[in-house]
Amino acid sequence: MLDDLNERSKQILEAIIEDYIITAEPVGSRTITRRHPFALSPATVRNVMSDLEEMGFLASPHTSAGRVPTDKAYRFYVDSLLAVRQVSRSERDEIRRRCRINGHDIGSVLRDTSKMLSYISHYMGVVVAPRFAAAVLRQIEFVQLSGRRILVILVAQSGTVQNKIIESDEDISADDLNRMTNYLNGLLQGLTIAQIKSRIVEEMENEKTRYDRLMAKALELSQQTVGDADSEIFLEGRVNIMDVPEFADIGRMKEIFRAFEEKNQLVNLLNRCMDADGINIFIGSESRVSQMSDISLITSTYRTGRNSIGVLGVIGPTRMGYAKVIPIVDYTARLVSRLLESE
Amino acid sequence: MLDDLNERSKQILEAIIEDYIITAEPVGSRTITRRHPFALSPATVRNVMSDLEEMGFLASPHTSAGRVPTDKAYRFYVDSLLAVRQVSRSERDEIRRRCRINGHDIGSVLRDTSKMLSYISHYMGVVVAPRFAAAVLRQIEFVQLSGRRILVILVAQSGTVQNKIIESDEDISADDLNRMTNYLNGLLQGLTIAQIKSRIVEEMENEKTRYDRLMAKALELSQQTVGDADSEIFLEGRVNIMDVPEFADIGRMKEIFRAFEEKNQLVNLLNRCMDADGINIFIGSESRVSQMSDISLITSTYRTGRNSIGVLGVIGPTRMGYAKVIPIVDYTARLVSRLLESE
DNA sequence: ATTAGCACTCCTTGGTGCAGAGTGCTAAAC
DNA sequence: GTTTAGCACTCTGCACCAAGGAGTGCTAAT
Known part of the structure; x- marks a missing residue:
């Protein structure tokens, strides 16, 4: 179907699109012949335009306005006509x-x-x-704001930082928090957030950690943080x-x-x-x-x-x-x- | 000047403002008498309105429109007339x-x-x-992104987090970075960002730190981070x-x-x-x-x-x-x- | 002091009539 | 057969006008 367009039609279509891009006004046959040295009369252009409209490349807002490119025309323009400039x-x-x-x-x-x-x-x-879900964790940090309120900072490999405030259900000492941080960093560094999620679940069911209150707590807290943030x-x-x-x-x-x-x-x-x-x-x-x-x-x-x-x-x-x-x-x-x- | 307003004038002004707040249309004398049971004729209201206009509380967009409250009227309304509701x-x-x-x-x-x-x-x-300038620092953290590129994280007492990427002019080992972190935390924790700025300058001139490469470096880096961020x-x-x-x-x-x-x-x-x-x-x-x-x-x-x-x-x-x-x-x-x- | 009445002003709305731009068709020219 | 000139037709945009509505300000009466 697109092959139906001969060279001349393409040129005219291109001219119309580029004119419309500049002026934002429906473009008529006269305008085209004036601005482009086609050596064609308006009447000829009108015939071509009529064909292009038939094919769905152009639309007329009303009878006596010029014509406007359709989405299809822009698509064709972008795919076939457009000569992409270099960035200056x-x-x-x-x-x-x-x-x-x-x-x-x-x-x-x-x-x-x-x-x-x-x-x-x-x-x-x-x-x-x-x-963030695809990001690779570089580091996790806990900062105690008050006894139970904890600021969690996740740093991704790319340098993106995400932080959240979470509430623990019991007081945690600074020492414990430190140990938790080290434990989690060892466990989770280098994994993507997505991987971390499943890793946490895995680890939670692990015999060793299940009976270590501190580690269990750490896992529980970190689970709160890696919820899916909308980017x-x-x-x-x-x-x-x-x-x-x-x-x-x-x-x-x-x-x-x-x-x-x-x-x-x-x-x-x-x-x-x-x-x-x-x-x-x-x-x-x-x-x-x-x-x-x-x-x-x-x-x-x-x-x-x-x-x-x-x-x-x-x-x-x-x-x-x-x-x-x-x-x-x-x-x-x-x-x-x-x-x-x-x- | 405001004392010139007798009770009736105030009531009328209030009525006009409240009407205008609802309708967004210039309000005329008729409308007022219809919507408020003043037992006054439009003509009387017109006289009062004319006075209010004179005093700068009302303005008319054009001759035959109603009148619109001026900024001065709103100010008077907010200061004197308004009965602030409770939040429901x-x-x-x-x-x-x-x-x-x-x-x-x-x-x-x-x-x-x-x-x-x-x-x-x-x-x-x-x-x-x-x-942030008024915030009290709770913690500072350095995270190494690559040899020279370092992510600095500042945590304020309130839980606000600010982070920046800075570039060091030489590689820094993880150990050194750690030592720097501890040093800075000891030095700066509990100070406001404003205080920190001067503290850094102070410390930089200090004999002890001047000859300790690591500390000097730490100060230099931290100085880069506490630049004034616009809130x-x-x-x-x-x-x-x-x-x-x-x-x-x-x-x-x-x-x-x-x-x-x-x-x-x-x-x-x-x-x-x-x-x-x-x-x-x-x-x-x-x-x-x-x-x-x-x-x-x-x-x-x-x-x-x-x-x-x-x-x-x-x-x-x-x-x-x-x-x-x-x-x-x-x-x-x-x-x-x-x-x-x-x- | 208040109000009814009235002339006046200004905006809004709807209708009319043109000028401009563009089309579609037909017939002539190449 | 393609291209073009010519012409009738259509639609928009704009200026213009007239009527209607809302509101004022003034004056005279209550």
């Missing part, structure tokens, strides 16, 4: 300038990355913190989408903000991106999230070693500068990967 | 249900608190994390203000969102609230932030012991249900104070 030297510098790890915690680095993405793309930046999401540059003319009406805007405020849906969507390595693009309805019509998502995974550990990207209108944004997301993901490498 | 039993339950500390880190607790404030008030909730702000429920009719136009909305996205201004404003203990109310222009016209801020400080350590509150239109929101903010601040007490 100045963009690279800008990106690196805004992502510095030294003297910060991982959280701020990721937030800054998200801000950078939004700033540079003029849309929204999104970064999902490394999912943090840094969504920055919300205001940018207020400048997008497609979303200028207050109702639509409200809908979008509501969808992103309650982050569940976004989490699900981004988790889907985790599965596929590298660049991932959802165009409009492809995301299967109803509020995401006219919204596209460009993501890439970042990794330590061979494992993808998180996702970052840009959220904008389907009418987005793909040629510019895709390489930026790609480059940023590589950069973050490198930053998080512990070496 | 069910509100109390709701608030407590949504603020649980067990099994979470302080950050999530504060975020949840902010969400709760926005949910219950229908406006935006804001919570400023305890400012985190949890601003939740942004969408709620999209439902406020005053802000329904896209330009105004953009302005507001932009003002809150760049959090500096908000930080300054909230810091001002830190200075005064307890409830603090900024009405519209009182905040001296230009984008905050028609926006009010109700805050209260929360504390451990005698010290205010943070601020929380609600941001909404000046046309806000003060009678309901003020006690909610007050109650929440007390609750958070109690939660953070380490005992």
